Amino acid sequence: MSNATLEVKPDQQEPKQNLTPEPGAPENWRRVFTLSSYLKVIGIQYIVTAFIFFLFGGLLAMVMRGELITPEADLVDRTVYNGLFTMHGTIMLFMWTFPMLNGLANYLVPLQIGARDTAFPRINAIAFWLVPVFGVILVASFFIPGGPSQSGWWAYPPVSLQNPTGNLINGQALWLVAVALSGVSSILGAVNLVTTIFRMRAPGMTWFKMPAFCWTVLSAQMIQLIGLPALTAGAVMLLLDLTVGTSFFDPSRGGDPVLYQHFFWFYSHPAVYVIILPIFGVFSEVFPVYARKPLFGYKVVVVSSLLITLFSLVVWVHHMFASGTPGWMRMLFMFSTMAISIPTGIKVFAWVATVWGGKLRLTSGMLFALGGLTTFLFAGITGIMLASTPFDIHVNNTYFVVGHFHYVINGAVVMGFYAAIYHWFPKMTGRMYYEGLGKLHFALTFIGINMIFLPMHPLGLMGMPRRVASYDPEFAFYNVIASLGGFLLGVSTLPFILNMLSSWVRGEEAGDNPWRAIGLEWLVSSPPPHENFEEIPVIVSPPYGYGSDEPLVSNEPAGHPVGNPEGSTAEGALA
């Protein structure tokens, strides 16, 4: 990246801060493909790899929507359809959301806590390079005899143990190996991030001076450490059942299939919080910047992340309200599930209060954050409905659940990812993206998401089960709308890809702090120098000091904007 000076816009009163310091290391695109233990390269490797898998998983979903546009199973065969939804769910969770989050966390956490690197760079590199390894294993299962796993991403036995091919190497076995490796990768990543946050904060950065994003990453990665061993163990036990004939879960040999469901959901429900918590962090970072106000109730917001971590570990049976569970268990987990809406609600209200009365700038990042908050609110409300056992018994395993879940994952999480990318893109690349394309991307995404996932709610209420390749004609109307929305959602990624690629190559120089944001990452050059900070900053103020003149750090490098200095702003913040 060159350090060309910015053009001075005629509207601006003073010339801008335009001389970015020389980055510490040459930023070379080839580094993205190396076995690097350099965290920011790993961060970008994660993000780019994950996004490619996101496009692939989305393509699978569009074939499924093509199948579901008519009631009959006429586009793809049922075996193909079943393989598609299995791989769609698996890829989206294990190859898109988790790596994407690790990428963001790897890039941002050290910058935000004032560290030069993460605690264990080599463990970090191993954690990343396991991602393409199990990705290849997973994708390879498309090409082996018998095809990929067709048992859904839950892989409930006995269906997952049926192995119709009779081969030792079958789609289900590869799937289980990939999931177990993914578990190992995520545990390694979690060890690294948790240690980094505990041990490597800059002087002065007490817990309550730490940015909300780091708090949510910490909360989420602690879930990984506690919950993932259960899923990984479950996957290994299922693999043993499938390959060497043990009988943990196979009822025909005396095993208990419901036990697997406990193993699976003990982790896989908290996994949703692993995914959503850092997005809460993104919201908490983005709203103050573009509303020019401090995060409302910062301490309560960050502590509620830890409460969510605690509660998330005791709600898993709500996925099994219609399974082989006794009544008392259903009631107990109904109440615990509803309790998790309290810390979550606190956060939602706090964001609304942060935005309220501010001076809003509706940049692409802010639009995606607001859109993500809205869809999350909707998903939260249907979530409380689903927590209510009697109602859940009606809609359990129907499209109502599919709609709810995708409002969380595609609505809140993917929109939150986009918000994060737009917000930190200038920091990561040193370039500005094109705002117009970003807004087009937002409009298409927001309409697409609502068009595909809202009709799923009435479908579920009417009683359409999930995972069906064909359905009764009464469901046709809403399915056509959903399919059209799905295709629109596919199209919506095009302006994003175009925007990112062209901006990365030839976007305007962004400057160090185009949003006039407060935070350690905005004190360094864009892209940040090799080891982030020449001199480790000493933090003297809590984050989000918008509207006050207190400096964030005591030893800030000369010439960097802190607080709210007028005139030292780049174009993007004021447009």
Next chain:
Amino acid sequence: MSSEQEQIKKQQIENNAEPERTRDLGRVLNWRRIVGLSALASANFAISFWMGQQAYGWLPPQASSEAVLVDKLFSFMTAVGTFIFIGVTGTLLYSMIYQRAAKYDPTDGPPIEGNTKLEIVWTAVPIMLIIWIGTVSFQTYDQMSLLESFAPAVMQTVGTVPLDQKEAVPGDLEQGKQEPPIEVHSRQWSWEFRYPEQNVSSTELHIPVNQRARFKLTSDDVLHGFYVPAFRVKQDIIPGREIDFSFTPIREGRYRLRDSQYSGTYFASNQTNVVVESEEDYQRWLASAAATTPYAAENMAVKAEEGSINLGWATVQPAPAPMVNYTSSEEDSYE
């Protein structure tokens, strides 16, 4: 839940929504503001109440006493949810429209870092709200008593059944004339309903109206799910277990029974019909079925159509078709 209680609760939510829109207590006391906010909250309340009523229309016919209970609960949750959704998104939209920074205005908003009272309110109100929703849900679940062993053993909610309820109430078992439960055999991919006393098997479920219908759910191979949307009841069937399950149909008609737990390749076609009929028709049907010699029905895998893109991916061998005395004659007509 009486409407009075509901009203009070709604007002509590309104009280929550009000302070959320303000940041300065001095300005709250402005009477015009209070009138304006009350008008907005009442409008929101009216819309939410209307949505709650609409909610009944999104659901299939109420063919069981459980459906009546579940729909009421859903309507209530829809109303509460709508109120919260409109309150929050309305506030956000107002901000997005009226609180944008002027172009090239570099100043910050007011440095408000929090408000303890407000935070206590918006923690306490959701706590009360979920205790309320949770209690209503608990009572509803208890009244449904789908898995019979639950109701007598664990805390019974006495007096929650309205005195004027005329329909057969679940759990309200008429002792004495109890028939043995209908055996449900689920397979990859067929349904078989066996009436042990009459020695009758059928691929279509027949049950008499206004009587507690009781079942013993079993699976020969993998997980299946017993799901009739019109009854709002669902239960996974676990191979190796016998699950007692019951509900009370209250409306005559034909309804769809669907497999609700993914069971492999032909999962989507593993559906059949339920006929709820009068006691006389039911007995007549049982008698005529008993007089028929058992014959092999079809496995749904045979009937399912093929998609055009077939990559030769593997599928398990379908289970043998069940031997039954009766198969449905008009399988595609149902409500």
